[in-house]
Amino acid sequence: MKLGRTKDGPAAPARPGAALAALAAAQFTVMLATSIVNVALPQIRSGVGLSDGGTTWVVNAYGLAFGALLLAGGRAGDLLGRRRVLIAGLAVFAGASLAAGLAGSPGLLIAARAVQGAGAAAVAPAALALTMDLFPPGPGRGRALGVWGAVSGAGGAGGVLLGGVLTQAWGWPWIFHAVALGTTLVLAAVAMLVPRTAARGAGRFDLLGTVAVTLALTCLVWALTTARAAGWTDAGVVAALLGAGVLLVLFVLLERRRADALIPPRLFTTGRVAAGNLLMALLGSVWIALFFFLPLYQQQVLGMSPLATGAGQLPLAVANMIGAVVAPRLAGRIGAPATLTAGLLAEAGGLLWLAQMRADGSYLVDALGPSVLVGLGLSVAFVQLTVLAVDGVPRQDAGLAGGLVNTTRQVGGAIGLAALATLAGSVTARASAHEAPLEALTAGYRAAFAVSAAVLAATAVLAVLLTRAIRRPRGVRRPATPGSAAAPLP
Numbered sequence: 001m002k003l004g005r006t007k008d009g010p011a012a013p014a015r016p017g018a019a020l021a022a023l024a025a026a027q028f029t030v031m032l033a034t035s036i037v038n039v040a041l042p043q044i045r046s047g048v049g050l051s052d053g054g055t056t057w058v059v060n061a062y063g064l065a066f067g068a069l070l071l072a073g074g075r076a077g078d079l080l081g082r083r084r085v086l087i088a089g090l091a092v093f094a095g096a097s098l099a100a101g102l103a104g105s106p107g108l109l110i111a112a113r114a115v116q117g118a119g120a121a122a123v124a125p126a127a128l129a130l131t132m133d134l135f136p137p138g139p140g141r142g143r144a145l146g147v148w149g150a151v152s153g154a155g156g157a158g159g160v161l162l163g164g165v166l167t168q169a170w171g172w173p174w175i176f177h178a179v180a181l182g183t184t185l186v187l188a189a190v191a192m193l194v195p196r197t198a199a200r201g202a203g204r205f206d207l208l209g210t211v212a213v214t215l216a217l218t219c220l221v222w223a224l225t226t227a228r229a230a231g232w233t234d235a236g237v238v239a240a241l242l243g244a245g246v247l248l249v250l251f252v253l254l255e256r257r258r259a260d261a262l263i264p265p266r267l268f269t270t271g272r273v274a275a276g277n278l279l280m281a282l283l284g285s286v287w288i289a290l291f292f293f294l295p296l297y298q299q300q301v302l303g304m305s306p307l308a309t310g311a312g313q314l315p316l317a318v319a320n321m322i323g324a325v326v327a328p329r330l331a332g333r334i335g336a337p338a339t340l341t342a343g344l345l346a347e348a349g350g351l352l353w354l355a356q357m358r359a360d361g362s363y364l365v366d367a368l369g370p371s372v373l374v375g376l377g378l379s380v381a382f383v384q385l386t387v388l389a390v391d392g393v394p395r396q397d398a399g400l401a402g403g404l405v406n407t408t409r410q411v412g413g414a415i416g417l418a419a420l421a422t423l424a425g426s427v428t429a430r431a432s433a434h435e436a437p438l439e440a441l442t443a444g445y446r447a448a449f450a451v452s453a454a455v456l457a458a459t460a461v462l463a464v465l466l467t468r469a470i471r472r473p474r475g476v477r478r479p480a481t482p483g484s485a486a487a488p489l490p
Contacts, residue, residue: 015193016134016135016140018193019130019134019193019194019195020131020134020135020144020147021189021193022186022189022190022192022193022194023127023130023131023134023190023194024127024131024147024148024150024151025151025186025189026086026090026123026127026186026190027123027124027127027128027148027151027152027155028151028152028154028155028158029090029093029123029155029179029182029183029186030066030093030120030123030124030155031151031152031154031155031159032155032158032159032162032179032182033062033093033097033116033120033159033179034062034063034066034155034159034288034291035155035159035160035163035291036159036160036162036163036175036179037058037059037062037159037163037175038059038159038160038163038291038292038295039160039163039164039167039295039299039306039309039310040163040164040166040167040172040175040306041055041058041059043167043171043172043306044058044109044172047171047172047173048103048104048105048106048109049105049106050106050109051106056225057110057113058109058110058113060221060222060225061110061111061113061114061117062113062114062116062117062120063117063221063225063288063410063413063414064114064117064218064221064222064225064414065113065114065115065116065117065118065120065121066117066118066120066121066124066410067117067121067217067221067407067410067411067413067414068121068214068217068218068221069117069118069121069122069214070121070124070125070403070404070406070407070410071210071213071214071217071262071263071400071403071404071407072121072210072214072262072403073085073089073121073122073123073124073125073126073399073403074125074126074129074399074400074401074402074403074404074406075205075206075210075262075399075400075403076122076205076399077122077125077126077129077399077402077403078129078396078397078398078399078400079204079205081196082126082129082130082133082398082399083126083130083190083194083195083196085122085126085399086122086123086126086127086130086190086194087187087190087191088122089119089120089121089122089123089126090119090123090183090186090187090190091119091187092115092118092119092122093116093119093120093123093183094119094179094180094183094184094187095115095119095180096112096113096115096116096118096119097112097116097176097177097179097180097183098176098177098180099112099115100112100113100116100176101173101174101175101176101177101180102173112176121403124402124403124406125399125400125402125403125406126399126402127402128148128386128390128398128399128402128405128406129398129399129401129402130194131144131145131148132390132398132402133395133398139328139332141387142328142331142332142387143328145328145383145386145387146324146325146326146327146328146383147324147325148324148383148386149320149323149324149327149379149380149382149383149386150320150321150323150324150325150379151321152382154317154320154321158313158317159291160291160295160309160310160313161310161311161313161314161317162175162178162310163175163306163310164305164306164307164308164309164310164311165307165310166178167306168305168306168307169307204260205260206255206258206260206261206262208254208258209251209254209255209258209261209262209263210262212247212250212251212254213247213248213251213262213263215243215247216243216244216247216248216251217244217407217411219240219241219243219244219247220240220241220244220411220414221410221411221414222240223236223237223238223240223241223244224414224415224417224418225414225417225418226240227418227422232422262400263400263404264397266394266397267393267394267397267400267401267404269392272388272389272391272392273389273390273392273393273401273404275388275466275467275469276385276386276387276388276389276390276391276405277389277404277405277408278408278462278466279340279385279388279459279462279463279466280385280386280389280405280408280409280412281408281409281411281412281415282412282455282456282458282459282462283344283378283381283382283385283409283412283456283459284408284409284410284411284412284413284416285412285413285415285416285417285419285455286347286351286416286420286452286455286456287378287409287413287416288413288414288416288417289413289416289417289420289421289448289452290351290374290378290452292417292421293420293424293445293448293449294313294354294367294371295309295313296445297357297367297441297442297445298312298363298367300438300441301357301359301438301441301442301445302361302362302363302366302367304363312363312367312368312371313371315368315371315372315375316371316372316374316375317375318375319371319372319373319374319375319376319379320375320376320378320379321379322375322376322379323343323375323376323377323378323379323380324379324380324382324383326380327339327343327379327380327383327384328383330342330380331384336384336387336388336467337463337464337467337468339380339384340380340381340384340385340388340463340467341460341463341464342377342380343376343377343378343379343380343381343382343384344377344381344456344457344459344460344463345377345456345457345460346373346374346376346377346380347373347374347376347377347378347381347456348377348453348454348456348457348460349373349377349453350370350371350372350373350374350375350376350377351370351374351449351450351452351453351456352449352450352453353369353370353373354366354367354370354371354374354446354449355446355447355449355450355453356446357442357445357446357449358442359436359438359439359441359442360438385405386405389401389404389405389408390402390405416452416455420448420451420452421448423444423447423448423451424444424445424447424448425444426444427443427444427446427447428440428441428443428444431443431444
């Protein structure tokens with residue numbers, strides 16, 4: 001590929017749009033795999049002979065490996081070369097997807113999903129860091145991250161749609177075969193279109209810190225996902241939570257003594273990384289739950305088929321893409337903090353609207369309108385928080401910053417889904433004593449969406465406070481650019 005020289009930093013590709021398309025496709029594939037199995041779970045269960053717990057782990061194994069290994073994947077990209085790690089991650093992801101489609105036993109399927117998550121943990125931070133490499137601060141980066149936000153949100157909704165279509169047409173194995181084929185095509189596109197813009201970074205890999213934080217995140221995510229079925233007082237859940245706490249304390253102590261720390265203090269010098277990750281964790285706590293509860297309502301209460309349920313996610317996906325494209329332009333007009341707050345409040349309004357759903361309702365009346373509002377708000381908030389979480393980070397730490405923001409979203413999602421699923425289950429159990437089964441189910445879903453709306457409303461207030469508190473270091477001046485969190489904060 002022909003490269004053009006920039007004033008400083010790495011050479012830029014002659015066709016950055018083509019490179020961005022390949023990187024965005026890699027991110028879309030990772031997000032697609034998060035939700036593509038949701039609609040097909042009943043068919044997967046009968047096809048492989050899964051128990052209730054095993055069915056849950058078809059989803060959890062992917063999320064557990066993905067969330068636990070993201071920091072390690074991001075740092076590996078910084079030290080070994082982001083393009084190299086991205087290609088390796090895509091190869092692992094494609095192979096694991098093929099193995100999942102061919103699996104004939106519960107153990108093989110769950111193991112393949114875990115390996116799939118490990119591949120995704122290498123792909124997501126490397127692809128985001130390469131995008132930041134290709135587009136320096138300015139309007140171009142704002143537009144690029146708008147595309148990033150569009151495909152990230154659309155991947156979640158698109159997974160539900162594609163899962164429904166493939167399951168109904170050819171059976172559940174094809175949801176994995178299709179992902180394997182698509183990932184192979186993405187790998188070829190990355191190899192051809194994405195230049196080697198980032199050389200290996202200096203320093204050593206913090207193996208001890210990586211092991212400590214990976215085990216801590218594994219314990220935490222395992223406890224949260226297991227608690228939905230086993231309960232919060234289960235001995236294994238309590239032990240895993242305590243283990244996660246001990247390991248996190250150990251990780252902090254280790255990082256304070258190491259020159260090549262996995263999460264170096266310089267990452268937080270501007271205050272934006274910490275603020276962006278905190279807010280992203282709160283957004284993630286309701287994001288994953290949305291794609292869990294909405295398809296359940298469509299199928300279990302409204303009686304929609306897998307295909308119809310998937311098609312019902314299209315308006316949300318389209319709204320998500322529109323919001324991500326609009327977000328940089330809106331930020332250029334009213335500022336990044338106001339845009340972030342507006343996105344969070346719009347999504348909160350959509351979730352509050354979903355909290356009014358009825359057991360005898362319909363998709364057009366109870367789900368369509370709020371889905372569009374949620375999609376618009378979600379994408380706008382996601383774009384702004386991604387910019388905030390990686391803005392001002394030293395170039396050698398870009399992969400780690402990408403891994404960190406993905407980790408907080410994933411772990412936040414695990415915490416939120418565990419808490420909201422427990423809430424919905426308890427509300428449904430109480431309502432079952434005096435209401436019909438569908439009414440009781442709907443009551444649980446309403447409670448989950450109402451609490452989600454409250455969380456996002458509180459997140460919007462916190463975003464206002466945090467963005468006002470952030471100040472750039474004295475003597476550091478950067479131009480304000482549309483769609484960038486580098487724009488002046490009030």
